[in-house]
Amino acid sequence: MISRKSTMKHLAPLLLAVLAFDACGNYSNEDLDFQLALPEDGELEAKLPQALTTDTSSEYYKLTRQVVTTFNGLATALVSLVDRVRSFSPTSRNGDERIWGPFADDKHPGWQIQVAMVRLADPSAPPPAFQVFYSIQLRDTTQSGSAFFEFMSGTYKSSGSARRGEGQMHLFVQTARDAGYPADDFGDLAQLDLAYQTASYPIDVHMVVQNVASATSRGADYAYAENADGSGTLAFDWTVDAVPGLPGATDVTFTSRWLGSGAGRADAYLPLLTGNAAVGTDCWGADTLPDYVWRWNGEGDFGSADSCVF
Amino acid sequence: MSRTRRHLTRAGPRVGLFLALLLTPALASAERRFALVAGNDAGGPDTRPLLFASQDARRFHAVLTQLGGVAPSDADLLVNRRAEEFLRSFASFESRIADAQRHGERTVFIVYYSGHAKDGDLRLGDSRLGFSALKARLAAAPADIRVGIFDSCHSGIVTRSKGARRAPAFEIEAAGSQETRGLVLLSSASADEEAQESDEIGGSYFSQYLVSGLRGDADRSRDRRVTLSEAYAYAYARTVADTAESAAGAQHPTFSFDLKGNADLVLTDLTSRREGLYVPTSAPAGTYYFIDGSGFIAAEVVKPADADRQIALPAGRYRVRRRLADRLRIGEIRVAEGQLLTLDESRLRDAPFSDDPVKGGRRDSDVRLSLSLGATVQAFFDAPTRDSLFPPTGLVSAELQVHNFFRRGWLWALDVAGGSAGGQVTRLDTPLPFRFSEFTAGMSLATEWPLWGNRLVPYAGLRLAYLLLSRKFEDRTIPDQFLSTFSPGLVAGVRYRLWGEFAALARARAHYLLYSVDENRSLGYWELSAGVSYDF
Numbered sequence: 069m070i071s072r073k074s075t076m077k078h079l080a081p082l083l084l085a086v087l088a089f090d091a092c093g094n095y096s097n098e099d100l101d102f103q104l105a106l107p108e109d110g111e112l113e114a115k116l117p118q119a120l121t122t123d124t125s126s127e128y129y130k131l132t133r134q135v136v137t138t139f140n141g142l143a144t145a146l147v148s149l150v151d152r153v154r155s156f157s158p159t160s161r162n163g164d165e166r167i168w169g170p171f172a173d174d175k176h177p178g179w180q181i182q183v184a185m186v187r188l189a190d191p192s193a194p195p196p197a198f199q200v201f202y203s204i205q206l207r208d209t210t211q212s213g214s215a216f217f218e219f220m221s222g223t224y225k226s227s228g229s230a231r232r233g234e235g236q237m238h239l240f241v242q243t244a245r246d247a248g249y250p251a252d253d254f255g256d257l258a259q260l261d262l263a264y265q266t267a268s269y270p271i272d273v274h275m276v277v278q279n280v281a282s283a284t285s286r287g288a289d290y291a292y293a294e295n296a297d298g299s300g301t302l303a304f305d306w307t308v309d310a311v312p313g314l315p316g317a318t319d320v321t322f323t324s325r326w327l328g329s330g331a332g333r334a335d336a337y338l339p340l341l342t343g344n345a346a347v348g349t350d351c352w353g354a355d356t357l358p359d360y361v362w363r364w365n366g367e368g369d370f371g372s373a374d375s376c377v378f
Numbered sequence: 379m380s381r382t383r384r385h386l387t388r389a390g391p392r393v394g395l396f397l398a399l400l401l402t403p404a405l406a407s408a409e410r411r412f413a414l415v416a417g418n419d420a421g422g423p424d425t426r427p428l429l430f431a432s433q434d435a436r437r438f439h440a441v442l443t444q445l446g447g448v449a450p451s452d453a454d455l456l457v458n459r460r461a462e463e464f465l466r467s468f469a470s471f472e473s474r475i476a477d478a479q480r481h482g483e484r485t486v487f488i489v490y491y492s493g494h495a496k497d498g499d500l501r502l503g504d505s506r507l508g509f510s511a512l513k514a515r516l517a518a519a520p521a522d523i524r525v526g527i528f529d530s531c532h533s534g535i536v537t538r539s540k541g542a543r544r545a546p547a548f549e550i551e552a553a554g555s556q557e558t559r560g561l562v563l564l565s566s567a568s569a570d571e572e573a574q575e576s577d578e579i580g581g582s583y584f585s586q587y588l589v590s591g592l593r594g595d596a597d598r599s600r601d602r603r604v605t606l607s608e609a610y611a612y613a614y615a616r617t618v619a620d621t622a623e624s625a626a627g628a629q630h631p632t633f634s635f636d637l638k639g640n641a642d643l644v645l646t647d648l649t650s651r652r653e654g655l656y657v658p659t660s661a662p663a664g665t666y667y668f669i670d671g672s673g674f675i676a677a678e679v680v681k682p683a684d685a686d687r688q689i690a691l692p693a694g695r696y697r698v699r700r701r702l703a704d705r706l707r708i709g710e711i712r713v714a715e716g717q718l719l720t721l722d723e724s725r726l727r728d729a730p731f732s733d734d735p736v737k738g739g740r741r742d743s744d745v746r747l748s749l750s751l752g753a754t755v756q757a758f759f760d761a762p763t764r765d766s767l768f769p770p771t772g773l774v775s776a777e778l779q780v781h782n783f784f785r786r787g788w789l790w791a792l793d794v795a796g797g798s799a800g801g802q803v804t805r806l807d808t809p810l811p812f813r814f815s816e817f818t819a820g821m822s823l824a825t826e827w828p829l830w831g832n833r834l835v836p837y838a839g840l841r842l843a844y845l846l847l848s849r850k851f852e853d854r855t856i857p858d859q860f861l862s863t864f865s866p867g868l869v870a871g872v873r874y875r876l877w878g879e880f881a882a883l884a885r886a887r888a889h890y891l892l893y894s895v896d897e898n899r900s901l902g903y904w905e906l907s908a909g910v911s912y913d914f
Contacts, residue, residue, distance in 0.1 A: 092861075092862050092863070093847075093859070093860045093861035093862050093863075093895060094857070094859050094860065094861075094895065095767070095847060095848070095849070095859040095860055095861035095895055096859065096895045096896050097766060097767060097803050097805070097896070098896045099859075099895075099896070100803065100805050100810065100856065101805055101806075103856060103857070104805065104808070104856070108855045109855075154855070154856070154857050155857055161895070161896060161897075163897075196806055197806065198806075226806050229806055229807060229808050230805040230806040230807075230808040230810075231808055
């Protein structure tokens with residue numbers, strides 16, 4: 069039988085502990101604004117209709133597919149940097165500011181990571197529209213007095229919806245390298261800038277890649293537009309030291325358009341030193357097989373331009 | 379404070395005649411004993427609940443089944459049961475006794491009742507049992523010896539002092555004479571008196587002393603056996619002495635009999651159980667109290683100056699108290715299994731009255747458990763909170779209620795509840811549906827006010843709850859959210875007994891919740907519950 073004296077003896081410290089207990093958790097409506105301001109995984113990806121790619125598929129379709137894969141890889145890498153923020157409760161909440169961290173960078177001992185988000189009223193839109201600024205910051209703890217610097221920054225401006233709006237993201241890899249951060253995972257990348265608009269169709273995503281000076285590829289510019297019916301456009305400018313087989317060519321402009329069915333068209337343009345340009349066009353159907361092929365040098369020409377959907 | 383009870387018989391204190399008729403003890407052979415023991419704290423709408431009636435029944439039942447000649451299978455303890463159940467049990471015993479007799483066994487049937495009686499009826503809750511009819515039925519029972527003991531009451535005002543004493547368990551061996559047959563009736567008070575109970579002794583005076591005497595302190599013949607006459611004489615003397623100065627006046631137990639034969643009933647054989655306490659002749663005279671670990675008086679011994687005393691005590695640790703005019707003598711003893719411990723006066727020390735070890739002792743038997751299951755509706759007072767943060771929720775709840783645990787009339791309750799509801803929060807015109815879930819565990823401490831003979835029991839008090847609130851959004855890109863916190867509140871309810879041990883329960887709670895995730899906000903919520911409880 070439990071004695072009352074014993075019960076009271078144990079209840080008293082329990083009650084004291086309870087009084088000292090503070091509520092814990094992440095149950096917050098306000099946090100939703102911050103979480104929804106961050107682009108989610110897949111949201112900024114180019115969506116080329118899925119189709120079976122074969123050896124006989126259109127050459128430019130296959131090139132489009134490769135570009136889309138690269139584009140999506142970069143977008144995913146950038147989004148994933150901030151996506152994890154959603155998985156954790158802020159370390160501190162202060163009105164319109166949320167801070168996660170600082171945390172030790174397990175992969176790079178001696179470095180700390182901190183994520184900060186600030187929500188402000190949008191001066192260009194009536195309340196409750198808002199804009200959010202966020203950044204991923206790094207600090208070298210082995211250097212006394214070192215301060216956090218921005219490794220990535222972003223903005224988001226709502227447009228009548230918590231999830232849809234326009235925003236920018238910037239990844240400063242070279243800045244991190246210059247500060248001594250071992251950014252080996254990023255290869256030749258020096259900076260990545262991404263701007264997007266998801267409030268209404270067409271959805272636009274513009275990505276600029278700047279590589280380090282020593283890289284053979286100096287950078288790329290991607291412009292993606294997505295319509296409500298599944299049709300889309302991806303324009304791709306690529307600056308390189310040389311294009312194999314095309315002496316003097318350093319810039320590649322490639323524009324691909326497609327319908328929701330998957331049928332599409334791509335045009336390539338490579339200015340040459342001669343003043344001419346290497347130009348080509350492919351049109352393909354929903355089965356990805358070429359309906360029309362045209363090259364500036366006549367190699368492999370096929371079909372009629374009338375069969376192109378664009 | 380004491381509570382009074384009305385007598386059941388008008389036999390008067392004819393102790394001498396009783397003793398004469400029950401003068402010669404005789405041991406039983408091939409005897410089988412049956413016991414129906416009932417206690418009921420409630421007596422219906424026009425009575426106040428008793429404090430110790432059920433306690434008295436438990437004590438008497440324990441004596442008979444644990445240490446006496448009554449096998450547990452031949453005893454029935456009815457606590458707070460209705461007259462219909464009492465009669466069903468009685469009929470069952472009649473049948474079993476008849477079977478035993480057909481097998482040549484000599485039988486004794488003991489019926490004990492503690493509770494209210496009024497207008498010639500025993501009051502078992504809100505049911506009644508005519509005393510005349512019961513007496514006639516007992517007289518006609520097939521047992522060789524029928525013993526009826528009635529410690530009955532209906533209402534009264536008495537003065538109860540602090541402290542309580544719990545009756546010890548002790549050995550009973552009963553041996554009816556081969557020749558003795560008939561009916562013996564004992565009652566706790568005469569016709570124009572009210573029986574009394576007291577917190578000081580933790581029971582009714584009569585039952586407490588009857589049981590205490592049977593433990594060994596009534597063994598005046600010093601033959602290590604306590605007969606029915608010895609027990610009665612002891613209970614009579616102690617009851618009269620202790621109630622003489624009470625507000626209700628002296629209480630005189632009575633008896634009546636219709637016996638053939640001249641042998642007494644031996645109820646206790648202390649030699650059959652060795653462990654206990656021996657107070658030698660050399661020990662100072664006085665009343666010794668032995669208090670168990672819970673602060674209850676487990677046994678008492680009135681020791682004369684020129685005699686020793688022995689009492690059966692279960693193995694365990696006890697504190698000893700002997701009261702002098704200006705101080706206490708206190709000490710500690712340990713009775714080992716199978717050991718008869720001799721009390722050593724040198725192990726006692728002087729202590730002020732403020733160190734009385736009896737203080738703070740309480741009544742185990744008052745503790746009552748009930749379990750309730752029900753449905754609860756919960757909602758926050760603040761509309762925006764209710765609409766977008768914590769939506770109104772239906773909960774399934776269970777509560778374990780412990781009555782009279784910390785204090786008589788107090789309710790200590792432990793509860794759990796769980797439920798779920800749909801909700802939606804809108805951010806920038808974007809609706810975000812979610813599934814809200816809640817788990818709560820709470821502890822309440824409340825005061826009860828029994829009405830209508832315990833049929834209706836309102837209560838009110840404080841509650842401390844632990845809440846685990848969580849929500850999952852339909853948009854799975856939004857992480858799950860949770861809040862874990864404690865919440866103090868108030869609780870009020872009412873329990874209405876439906877039938878038997880079942881009662882309907884209605885309850886309201888109001889709680890405070892400090893929400894501190896985004897900012898510190900003081901929130902409140904209410905709960906309404908309905909359910910069914912079962913008393914164990």
